[in-house]
Amino acid sequence: MPSPGPSAKFPPKSSGGGVAFSAADHAFMAAALRLAERGLTTTSPNPRVGCVLVKDGAVVGQGWHERAGLPHAEPLALQAAGAAARGATAYVTLEPCSHHGRTPPCADALIAAGVVRVVAAMADPNPLVAGQGFDKLRRAGVETACGLLENEARELNIGFVSRMTRGRPWVRLKAAASLDGKTALNNGVSQWITGPEARRDGHRWRARACAILTGIGTVRDDDPQLTVREVETTRQPLRVVVDSKLETPLTARLLQGGNVLVAGAVDDRVRIAALGAAGAEVFVQPNAGGKVDLAALMAELARRGINEVHAEAGCKLNGSLLREGLVDELLLYLAPCLIGDDAQGLFNLAALTSLADRRHLAIRDLRQIGGDIRVLARLG
Numbered sequence: 001m002p003s004p005g006p007s008a009k010f011p012p013k014s015s016g017g018g019v020a021f022s023a024a025d026h027a028f029m030a031a032a033l034r035l036a037e038r039g040l041t042t043t044s045p046n047p048r049v050g051c052v053l054v055k056d057g058a059v060v061g062q063g064w065h066e067r068a069g070l071p072h073a074e075p076l077a078l079q080a081a082g083a084a085a086r087g088a089t090a091y092v093t094l095e096p097c098s099h100h101g102r103t104p105p106c107a108d109a110l111i112a113a114g115v116v117r118v119v120a121a122m123a124d125p126n127p128l129v130a131g132q133g134f135d136k137l138r139r140a141g142v143e144t145a146c147g148l149l150e151n152e153a154r155e156l157n158i159g160f161v162s163r164m165t166r167g168r169p170w171v172r173l174k175a176a177a178s179l180d181g182k183t184a185l186n187n188g189v190s191q192w193i194t195g196p197e198a199r200r201d202g203h204r205w206r207a208r209a210c211a212i213l214t215g216i217g218t219v220r221d222d223d224p225q226l227t228v229r230e231v232e233t234t235r236q237p238l239r240v241v242v243d244s245k246l247e248t249p250l251t252a253r254l255l256q257g258g259n260v261l262v263a264g265a266v267d268d269r270v271r272i273a274a275l276g277a278a279g280a281e282v283f284v285q286p287n288a289g290g291k292v293d294l295a296a297l298m299a300e301l302a303r304r305g306i307n308e309v310h311a312e313a314g315c316k317l318n319g320s321l322l323r324e325g326l327v328d329e330l331l332l333y334l335a336p337c338l339i340g341d342d343a344q345g346l347f348n349l350a351a352l353t354s355l356a357d358r359r360h361l362a363i364r365d366l367r368q369i370g371g372d373i374r375v376l377a378r379l380g
Contacts, residue, residue, distance in 0.1 A: 021119075021148045028052050028059070028091040029121060029148045035064035035073070036093045036156055041233055042067045044210040045305030047124075047160040051077040051092040053085055053115070060084040072097065074106040078113045086114030093153045095124040095146065098132040107136040117143040121153030125164035159210070159307030162328070168298040169210070173311045173318060174202060174331040175346050176372075182343035183315065184221075197370025198333040202312075203230035205331060209237050209310035211261075211301060215317035216243040219252055226254045226312070238306065241280075242317055244291050246271040250278045263292045294324050319348030322359070322379075330361065332375040 035050030043049075043065055051073035053061040061084065063076025071079075074096055078085050090096075096106035096118065110118060118137055123146055124130060134144045154161060159170040176194040177183045183193070192199065206212055207228045214226060219241055226239040239254050244265040254260060258279040264272075265286035272282045283300055287293040301309060311321060321327050332346075352358060365376035 021145070024057065025091070025119060025148055028054050028089075029093070029119065030152075031059070031062070032073075032091045032093050033121070033149060033152055033156065035062060036153075038064050039066055040156075041207045042235065044068070044307055045160075045163075047094055047157045049073040049092065049094045051090055053077045053081045053088045053090055055081075055084055055088040060088055069103075072103055072106050075103070075109050078109055078115075081113075088115050089117040089119060090115050091119050091148075093121045094157070095120045095122065095129055095131070096133040096137065097124065097126075097129050098136045099128045105133075105136070107133045111137065111140040111142060115142060117145075119148055120144070120146045121148055122146065122150045125161050127164070157307075163302045163305075163307050168295075168302050168326075169306045169309045170328050171298070171309045171311060171321065171326055172205065172209070172329045172331055173313075173321060173327045174205060174333075175312070175318065176202075176333040176335065177346055178335055178337045178339040178343075180338050180340070181346055182339040183346055184344040193337070193339075194333045194335045194372045195370040198335075198372040198374065200230040201369045201374065202331075202333065203228050206237065206310050207231055207233045209308045210306040211238040211240050211309045213240040213242065213309050213311045213313065215313045216241060216245075216247055217314045217316060218312070219243070219248055219254065221314075223249075223253050224312075225256075227257075237310070238301075238304075240297075240301070240309075242292050242294070242297070242313070244286075246275065246282065248275060248280070250274060255279045263297045265290055265292050291320075294320060294326055298326055315345050315348040318346060322347055322349065327379060329364075330375070330377045330379070332377070333369065334373045334375065336371060336373075 032050040032052045036048045039048040046065060046068045050064040052059055061077040061081025063073045063080060065073045074092060090110055096110055098105050098107045137144050162170040175183055178193060212226045218224060227236050236259060239260045241248055241262045243262050246264040246266060246268050248262055255278045260280040261283055262275055262280045263283045267284050275282050285293045285296040360380040361377040362380055363377050367374055
């Protein structure tokens with residue numbers, strides 16, 4: 001995420017309440033966003049939040065939320081500032097919470113510490129907060145402003161926003177393909193199309209996700225672990241297998257270590273018990289066609305606090321996710337090679353008769369990773 005330095009210049013921006021943000025405001029909020037990003041792989045199901053306390057133009061305290069159950073960014077910044085927090089401005093990447101959860105309300109802590117101004121990047125989409133933090137601060141006489149670097153803050157917490165506003169996680173579909181759009185040979189061989197740098201980069205995206213999703217076809221063909229290995233991480237995402245008939249082999253590597261959810265469409269008590277004994281939880285929800293109800297699965301993942309889903313599947317499940325409108329973002333790694341028409345494609349989608357029916361994408365990022373090209377695109 002690009003972040004401005006302390007000397008960066010910005011035009012004033014209104015907070016919506018008639019207040020213009022200065023260049024210093026932008027620089028301090030950028031610093032808060034950089035702090036929040038430190039929790040990229042750890043805060044789930046909570047949002048990633050950073051806070052910087054400033055008094056007389058100097059930083060007197062800062063903090064960032066690391067994981068659920070630990071102090072939020074604001075109390076950590078207040079602790080670092082001590083008595084210097086009185087009369088300070090708090091730059092925080094998300095509206096301070098106003099409710100009692102695992103930790104006390106941050107709005108109360110800011111008020112008690114004597115902070116006189118709170119600048120937030122964005123309002124909290126959590127219905128338990130949703131403006132109440134700002135209201136509590138204003139009633140206590142604290143000046144508030146919101147909307148500074150809001151787009152950057154929203155991108156940092158795109159999964160949390162999705163879960164709170166749509167009731168489902170943000171789904172990022174990752175695939176590696178040749179330049180002619182092929183992901184595997186007809187015999188199923190796919191390792192490795194892309195180079196080691198691209199694979200390592202893919203693991204970075206795995207690490208930030210709350211769940212990694214695949215299908216039974218990939219489990220049978222590749223026997224993947226679906227873990228983060230190429231980069232350091234303090235937690236492993238939930239592993240989810242879409243397996244309508246509950247055919248996941250009990251010897252599958254992804255069952256090792258638990259933290260696995262198998263989504264099926266048949267209430268086969270024998271198989272459910274066997275998978276349970278092997279370390280997996282089973283979620284059964286069929287659709288009208290006897291397959292896994294993918295929309296219901298996403299709602300269930302949201303209920304479990306899953307903010308971001310990283311899908312690494314074959315062309316059939318990829319196509320199903322796209323057809324049902326459940327993919328938000330594509331993460332494609334394209335290798336400089338050609339495999340041929342008979343190889344397996346990226347998505348199992350119906351043939352079009354008119355180009356007017358094609359799906360439009362918005363390219364968000366395009367860069368070279370090792371010898372491969374990485375495309376980050378969103379569906380319109």
